[in-house]
Amino acid sequence: MTQSGFGKLSTGKLLIAAAVIAIVSGAAVGMSVGYVIHYSAPTTREFYLFDGSLPFNDEPRPQGFGYPHDIFVPDRITVNKGDQVLIHYVNIEDVAEPHNFMMDSPYRFDAVVYDNASINGGKGAVLGTHLRVDTVVLGQGQNATITFTASWAGVFPYRCTFHQPTMTGYLVVIG
Ligand SMILES: [Cu+2]
Numbered sequence: 787m788t789q790s791g792f793g794k795l796s797t798g799k800l801l802i803a804a805a806v807i808a809i810v811s812g813a814a815v816g817m818s819v820g821y822v823i824h825y826s827a828p829t830t831r832e833f834y835l836f837d838g839s840l841p842f843n844d845e846p847r848p849q850g851f852g853y854p855h856d857i858f859v860p861d862r863i864t865v866n867k868g869d870q871v872l873i874h875y876v877n878i879e880d881v882a883e884p885h886n887f888m889m890d891s892p893y894r895f896d897a898v899v900y901d902n903a904s905i906n907g908g909k910g911a912v913l914g915t916h917l918r919v920d921t922v923v924l925g926q927g928q929n930a931t932i933t934f935t936a937s938w939a940g941v942f943p944y945r946c947t948f949h950q951p952t953m954t955g956y957l958v959v960i961g
Contacts, residue, residue, distance in 0.1 A: 828868035831936075835860065835875045837885045837946070837953070856885070856949035864958040867939045871957075873932040877924040885946045885953070887932060888921040893942055893957070895934035897922040921947070 838859035843850035865871055877885050889895060896917050901910035910929075916922055922930050939961025946953035 830870040854949035858955040861955035867961040876929040886923040902927040
């Protein structure tokens with residue numbers, strides 16, 4: 787009967803072999819866990835964005851606090867670099883007040899503006915299609931689909947320029 791392969795090895799070589807196997811398999815497990823946790827392929831990230839209003843008087847001082855009570859809800863949008871971003875932005879005002887959505891360079895976006903989603907219960911009629919713009923304006927009841935690729939990592943503000951400084955949110959792109 788011949789000896790098995792392991793039988794020919796010294797104890798020292800067996801220990802080294804066991805150590806190598808442990809290191810390699812440990813690294814393989816670690817790398818695969820890291821892959822699962824940290825990496826997800828670029829995908830479409832969909833968000834619903836609204837104008838909000840905090841309950842305080844925004845008239846000039848001393849009657850009010852002296853700055854707008856309007857805010858974005860949500861005021862943080864977090865994606866991975868390379869994701870397609872799809873934002874449904876809805877002006878939910880109960881008064882005839884417009885809001886816009888503006889992004890600083892280098893970000894630009896495409897936007898399709900629809901009429902009165904809340905009244906029609908759907909997206910309504912298309913009012914306009916805007917390509918590679920930095921601003922889109924929504925009147926009361928209107929909504930827009932805003933799309934772009936998150937090509938740059940970092941933190942990028944989005945604003946309603948009518949209600950500064952309070953109506954500001956941040957796009958967080960994890961690189
Ligand atoms: Cu606004």
